[in-house]
Amino acid sequence: MIVAHLDLDAFFAAVEELEDPALRAKPLVVGGDPHGRGVVSTANYEARKFGIRSAMSCAEALRRCPHAVFVRPRHTVYREYSAVVWDTVASVVPTIERAGLDEGYLDVGEVAPDFARARAVAEAVQTAVRGATSLSCSLGVGTSKVVAKVASDRRKPGGLTIVPPGREAEFLAPFDIRLLPGIGPRTEERLRGLGIATLGALAALGDGDLATLLPGKNGRMLRDRARGIDPRPLEPPSERISISHEETFERDVGDLERLHEELRRMADRLAEHLISSGRAARTVTTKVRYPDFSIRSRSTSLPVGTDDAQRIGDLACALLDRALADRAGPLRLVGVGVSGFDPYRQLALPVGADTRPRAVDARAS
DNA sequence: TCTGGGGTCCTCCGCCTG
C-alpha cells in the first residue's frame, strides 16, 4: 500500500484570509468569544508565533496576543472550499478517504506503482489544490495511514514528506508520543509516568510492560502503530450513527425550567434532522456537564424508533431529571443526542391505539 | 472567573435469558 495523508494548512484561518486578504498579515484566531467560554478552532501561523494553539481557550489566546483578530467559524463557507479541494484532489488520485473538512487519505498506489513516482503524484496534488483554491496543503506518504499522517505533519505548511518502505519504525522512533494518533492526554500521562516519551520507546515495550501500562487491544494497537504497523485500509464514506446537539451556557444554569427549555429546543432540531433524512432513532441520550467539568450521561432506548420532537424532548427532560437526582447542582452544559437509527419513520397510530412498548420491529408492520 | 461542538469507538458493568 502506498498511502498519502493530506492536511490543509490552518484551513479555517486560511479560508478567512482568502475571503478578507486584509487579515493575512495579522494574527488571526478562528474560534469562540474571547470574552466568553469559547476555544480556539484554528489560528493562522502569525498567531501561532504567540503560542496560540487549537483547543486553547480564547481568553488565554487574547492574553497571549491582545492585538489578535478573532472571527467566528463559518462552517458553510469552509464546506464549500473543502468540496472544491476534494474534487480537485480526486481528479489526480481517484480513491480518497476524507477524514474531515481539512484532511484525508489518498490511495497513491492506485496511480503510482512505486515510491519513486509517489513524490510526483503528491506534488501534482499540491499544485492542483493551490491552483484551484489558492490554499496550501501538506502531504505525507508512506506504507500505512499512521506513517502518512505523522509524516504530513513534519513540514508544515506546504511540505511533503516521504517515508520509504522498510524505514517506518526508524522514521517514527524519535517523535514525541503525543504525535501518534490514538494517544491523547490520558495515555500520554500514563506513558510519561514511566519515562516513555518517544515512539521508539513505546515501540520497544515488551508484552509484560505493555499489558500493565496499556491493557487491552488498544495498547497492542498503539505499540504496533509506533512501529509503523497499521493495517487499516482506506474506508468508503459511511452513514452517521448518531446526531447530537449541546450547548455550553455563558453562566452555569440551575433553573430546571430553563434546562428543560434548552433540551426541548435541541430535541426540535434533532427531530427536524431525522425527518429530513427519513430516519427514526431508538436511543435518546442526555448529557450534562457540571461546573467542575465532570460529565454525566443518561440514555434510554425505545422498542421502535421515533422522529417526534415532543417524544424526544420528553425523554431528554426525564433523563436530565434522573441525572440531577443522582447529582444535583447548576450545569455548565446540557446536550441531547439520538442514535440507533431505523431507516423508516415511526408509523402514525390511530387515536386510542395501544401504544405500550412492545418488542416489535417497525419494518415488519 | 481557563477548557466548544459534534462525532466515533472501546470497555465495563449489570441484567436478562437459555
Place this chain on the structure above:
DNA sequence: TCTGCAGGCGGAGGACCC
C-alpha cells in the same frame, strides 16, 4: 426447582479525533 454459566444487550463513562 435451584444454581451456575455464557452470551447478548443496554446503559454509562472514558478517551480520542477534527
